[in-house]
Amino acid sequence: MKPRLLLAWLLVLVSVLAACGRHADEGGGGTPAPTAKETETRATEAKAEETAADQAPEPSPLDEAIRSVLVDRKEVSISFWTGTGAANFPVLEEMVRAFQQQYPNIKVDFSNQGPLAELTDKLTQNIVAKSTPTLSNLDASTFPEYIASGAIVDLLPYYEHPEIGLAGKATDPFSYYIDEVKSFSPQGTMYGFPTNKKTADVLVYNKTYFDAKGWEPPATWDDVVRYAKAIKEETGKPGFSFDNAYGDAPFALLSRQWGSPYIRDDGAIDIDNEAGRAALKFYRENMDLGYFTMPALLPSAGGKYSSNGFVKEETYMFVGAAAGIQFAIPNPESGHSSFEIGVAPVPQKDPGNPVYYSKGENYAIFSNSTEEERVAAWLLIAFLTDPGQNVNWLIRTGNLPISQAMLDEPEYRNFLDAEADNTPEYYRAAAVKAVLSVDKLTFNKAIPKSAALAEAVGQMWEAVMIGGGDPDKLLSETAAKLQ
């Protein structure tokens, strides 16, 4: 009996297995086997899908790095150098700390290398040593040299990236700042990005004296001469001075206003022309008459800043950087005179064709870095450009807002609209408003000889104005030296 039962179970099992196998061959649901046409269609479709996959763009190194830093949260360490005063450094440190809180996977080694000239020297030394930081401020004049040597990277892909870029967004800087950094290199590239350390020159004047005379702030150089002449006749002192800490600042501004190209669009230096000579002689003639002066000739000033002499009423007007306005506020405890100061835009040769220069550094990312480090550095740049993060910095330093979004920050608006109270904060706001009242700021094209040009023109200016040299001769010699 048992063998027969076993045999029966085996027969049932085999039957079931045979039936299942037939069903699998038929598609498991009774689906009939595909026809030859269907097979060919399926093969064609599969081939089309494969071709489409081949043509889809591979993610770029930048996209991969962005995904690595932002999505995968890969740990990245970068170094950031700045060159700023010791008093302002803690404010920047706070901003960098806030950045690291927002991006915990990015570590920033942030250090202050001292004045800009020292920062520039250290960067150049460290390019040789291949130990440059990831990110640093740079003066405009150093960009051509660094670009030519491949030391810094093109920031345009980062600036225009749909995910991390700033182009066209609310925090995009004013167009003249972007135009300036794009001018450093060939079209289609952008090796720098404006920092939050931008400033411009303003006219600072003795408002108490001006109000007593019923004078409005001078809008043209003819007004400046007229006022300076009256001041000289009444007080015996020169009425006007011009800071020359940025060596070529006075000549560059005046000659451009008089119509000199200074640096042509093709990068050629063009300073020895009729306009340049006229501008040089204009200032020199007024110095000879005692209406104008130089900081070095002011008894209390010396050096290249007029503020020390201005606060003692050794002169009554001067042109200097807006960010340095607090040094022009008189302090009677320090033996200064007691008077109110006013701030106005720089006077013009032709108000219909105004020229106002932008000053200040730009960011650069060094090529001695990985793609992830560059992305992290760009994220830091974007953070340091954020309007909310910059309010405290701008109020404390008097640097200019570089975007409309910064200008529209409510706390910053309150700072600009504060009532007159003779405090440094009020005058910083006044200086910023004086700059913002102009339509746009201009710049000189940065060329490899920019630093040499600034130095040579600065020396020429001092030789003419302080040394009494012949303007035509010295201008020709300077131009020849720079060819």
Place this chain on the structure above:
Amino acid sequence: MGALPVKTARLLRQMLTHAFLSLSAVLVLIPFYWMAGTSLKPSAEVERVPPTLFPGHFRWANYIDAIRQAPLLTYLLNTIIVGIAVAAVGTIITVLSAYAFARMHFPGRQTLFFTVLAMMMIPQEMLIITNFRTIAEFGWMNTWQALIVPFWVNPFNIFLLRQTFMQIPDELYWAAKVEGMGHFRYLTRVMLPLSRSTVAVTVIFTMIWIWQTYAWPNLVTTKDELRLVSNGLQNAFTNSVGTIEYELQMAAAMLVTLPLILLFLLLRKPILSGMIHGGIKG
């Protein structure tokens, strides 16, 4: 008329000498006085023209502000660490070199010694470029070794100690040789105990050298945590337009100078004795 009486002449000579020395002392002390005075003035008084010779009122808080604004203690600690490291290894190199030049006889000894002396004539600034490239090649930027290793050899210290070693009588050397003492035992058991003051002077000179060196640390360090007092204080009190807060800078300068002054006052006897011993026999 005859010459002055001897006593009067001697008195006059003494008065002139004292007057000259007093004037010299005043000229040397004026900068220190100005530094101390400025460190105690409020900022408004520092800017005053004409300047005040004595603080109108004392602002001791300048010292606290200086420590707060700059990581002064970090700079001081770094300088002490570098000074000790340089002095320790440098002294060993100095002692062994000086002994070799003073007592050992080998071909080219004189030529090598004069080469070492000639190195004293080369300004440090001329060696900076080559040394910087070497440090860069080694990958030693922003490291302790970049601050320490280049200072291990000091030709002046080698010269000074060699002169001291040469004053030790030859008889002692021959007696030691008879007793079977080798060079190293003779150096450690006889020469060094007799030259203690000069060795102390070389250590002190090394510490002073490290304290005031600026160019090299400024070149090889960009991180605040590795800066020394010299390059650390240079920009610590400068604002964004380049104006210096002199009252804070002078307070910081006082804080870093006082340890050196105290060191000299405590050790002036061995310093002077070491200088004298080093200078007697050429």
